[in-house]
Amino acid sequence: DGGITQSPKYLFRKEGQNVTLSCEQNLNHDAMYWYRQDPGQGLRLIYYSQIVNDFQKGDIAEGYSVSREKKESFPLTVTSAQKNPTAFYLCASSTRRDLPRDTQYFGPGTRLTVL
Amino acid sequence: RKEVEQDPGPFNVPEGATVAFNCTYSNSASQSFFWYRQDCRKEPKLLMSVYSSGNEDGRFTAQLNRASQYISLLIRDSKLSDSATYLCVVNLGGDTGGGNKLTFGTGTQLKVEL
Numbered sequence: 001d002g003g004i005t006q007s008p009k010y011l012f013r014k015e016g017q018n019v020t021l022s023c024e025q026n027l028n029h030d031a032m033y034w035y036r037q038d039p040g041q042g043l044r045l046i047y048y049s050q051i052v053n054d055f056q057k058g059d060i061a062e063g064y065s066v067s068r069e070k071k072e073s074f075p076l077t078v079t080s081a082q083k084n085p086t087a088f089y090l091c092a093s094s095t096r097r098d099l100p101r102d103t104q105y106f107g108p109g110t111r112l113t114v115l
Numbered sequence: 116r117k118e119v120e121q122d123p124g125p126f127n128v129p130e131g132a133t134v135a136f137n138c139t140y141s142n143s144a145s146q147s148f149f150w151y152r153q154d155c156r157k158e159p160k161l162l163m164s165v166y167s168s169g170n171e172d173g174r175f176t177a178q179l180n181r182a183s184q185y186i187s188l189l190i191r192d193s194k195l196s197d198s199a200t201y202l203c204v205v206n207l208g209g210d211t212g213g214g215n216k217l218t219f220g221t222g223t224q225l226k227v228e229l
Contacts, residue, residue, distance in 0.1 A: 035219075042119065042202070042219035043159070058216070090158055103149070104217060106158035 003027065004107035006091050011112045013078075013085070021076045021110045023091030031094045032074035033104060034058070034066065036087040043090065049074055078112065086114045116141050121203050121220035128227055132193050136223045138203030139185045148179055150188050151202040153222065159202055162188075193227045200224045 004025045013019045023032065031050050035043040035058075045058030049068040063082025068074050074093075078085045088111050092104040121138045128134045140148075148165035163170065165177040165186050176189040186203055203220035 040123075040221060042221045043217075044219075045216060048216070088156075103161050103164070106160070109158050111156075 004091060004093055004105060006089075006107040006110050008110060009108065011110055013112065013114050015114055016080045018077055018079050019112065021078065021089055021091075021112070023074045023076065023107055024072055025074075025091075025093045025107075026072060027093060027095075027105070028071070029093035029095050029105075030071070031096065031102075032068070033092040033094075034064075034074070034076045035090045035092065036060070037090060037109075038087050046076065085112055087112060117220075118142060118218045119203055119205050119220040121223045123221060123223060125224040125226050128193055128225070130193055130195060130227055130229055132227075133189065133191045134193055134225060135190075136188045136201055136203075136225075137185055138187070138220055138223075139183075140203075140205045140218075141184070142205070142207060143181075143184060145184075145205045145207055147206040148177075148186050149204040149206075149217075150175075150177055150186075151204055151219075153200045153202055155200075159219075162201070190225075193225075195227050195229070198225055198227045 007022045033048040034046040037043050044060050046064050047066040049055035055068050065077045090109045091107040094102045094104045096102045119140050150162040151159040152162045153159040163172050165179045169178045174191045178187045200222040202222045205218045
């Protein structure tokens with residue numbers, strides 16, 4: 001089955017620790033994205049990548065880092081510098097990087113809780 | 116002013132009712148528009164794209180008014196399974212240099228009741 005997978009589904013972290021969230025897609029999509037969702041707020045873009053070995057900051061990149069070494073994979077690291085990391089993290093992908101009508105498809109998400 | 120604004124609801128409607136949601140966007144250069152559906156604690160899923168001429172998919176009809184910068188979603192003959200949060204989504208387009216960036220509204224919650 002084609003799709004986007006994220007792991008783990010739930011993640012608990014102690015303050016001061018870095019943690020990496022996995023996102024894998026087998027849809028052969030060029031572009032991948034990371035969003036976070038907080039209660040009562042819309043999804044906010046953290047980072048996006050339009051092609052392998054290239055990525056751009058989104059609206060709220062501070063405290064996060066990413067890599068795009070393979071087309072299928074776009075891991076997100078939440079660093080200790082992120083002030084309020086508890087949130088629902090969603091990864092998405094789309095076929096083309098430059099078409100406005102291109103649809104983004106989402107993975108099932110990872111719920112991160114900082115204890 | 117928020118880039119994409121929606122009434123958060125909740126809209127509580129009886130099964131079989133017709134319900135409409137509106138959404139306004141601030142950037143007149145926006146190029147494409149979508150409605151996504153999000154169930155509680157799940158990921159958003161594309162419901163439908165919104166075209167200038169309006170488009171229909173079964174019980175769902177989407178309309179775009181560029182002059183007034185709003186988008187609407189009409190759901191006819193509501194089902195219990197339609198209960199979800201509906202997200203209005205806008206894309207400025209690739210020529211802004213920002214790639215395929217989507218801007219999401221906070222969502223409108225719909226509850227369909229017996």
